[in-house]
Amino acid sequence: DMKVTQMPRYLIKRMGENVLLECGQDMSHETMYWYRQDPGLGLQLIYISYDVDSNSEGDIPKGYRVSRKKREHFSLILDSAKTNQTSVYFCASSSVKGWSDYTFGSGTRLLVI
Amino acid sequence: KTQVEQSPQSLVVRQGENCVLQCNYSVTPDNHLRWFKQDTGKGLVSLTVLVDQKDKTSNGRYSATLDKDAKHSTLHITATLLDDTATYICVVGDRGSALGRLHFGAGTQLIVIP
Numbered sequence: 001d002m003k004v005t006q007m008p009r010y011l012i013k014r015m016g017e018n019v020l021l022e023c024g025q026d027m028s029h030e031t032m033y034w035y036r037q038d039p040g041l042g043l044q045l046i047y048i049s050y051d052v053d054s055n056s057e058g059d060i061p062k063g064y065r066v067s068r069k070k071r072e073h074f075s076l077i078l079d080s081a082k083t084n085q086t087s088v089y090f091c092a093s094s095s096v097k098g099w100s101d102y103t104f105g106s107g108t109r110l111l112v113i
Numbered sequence: 114k115t116q117v118e119q120s121p122q123s124l125v126v127r128q129g130e131n132c133v134l135q136c137n138y139s140v141t142p143d144n145h146l147r148w149f150k151q152d153t154g155k156g157l158v159s160l161t162v163l164v165d166q167k168d169k170t171s172n173g174r175y176s177a178t179l180d181k182d183a184k185h186s187t188l189h190i191t192a193t194l195l196d197d198t199a200t201y202i203c204v205v206g207d208r209g210s211a212l213g214r215l216h217f218g219a220g221t222q223l224i225v226i227p
Contacts, residue, residue, distance in 0.1 A: 004156075040219055041219055042115070042117060042202070042216070042217030042218050042219050042220070043202075043215075043217040044217075045214065045215070058214075090156060090157070102147075102159070102215070104149075104156040104157040104158075105156055106155055106156040107154075107155070107156055109154075
């Protein structure tokens, strides 16, 4: 069953701590994405990765960085987390030109206190 | 500025009734439009994708239309079930962006009551 897996599902961190969100996919998709979803807003693109070590900033990259060392794995890192980074984070993947085959993970709910 | 507007913001219907969700957008150029269903605390599940200038799709009890001239889409849900309770999100794909950017609406929260 093709899917995008996110870990952990829930996470509580204190302000200033480092945070690592992980995402994996088993579809050999080249492109992977990180979004955040806040109440009343649409999903916002944080970073996009076209392949291993080929990453580009999205609309709201400030405060985040990413790592993609294997095609099937894409990590989102928050160095020194802030309370305004409390959100639900979604990872997605798609084939290179597959506009219609985006697949989303179930999300990671992050609370920064 | 929000480029994808969905209405209504929330909607309550009785099981068995039909409902229509609206999506208006200003994204240019517009490559495709997708509707997603998001159950509470879950990820996004694609319901349908519309591509043509004037397009129609059908997926079981879900049917959708797209008019690119009007930059408008509708999602129809027929004979609603309790399990249809969810947030429905409209997404427009921008073929003009090398990033392959998607523009997300904030969603319509549908509640189906017995």
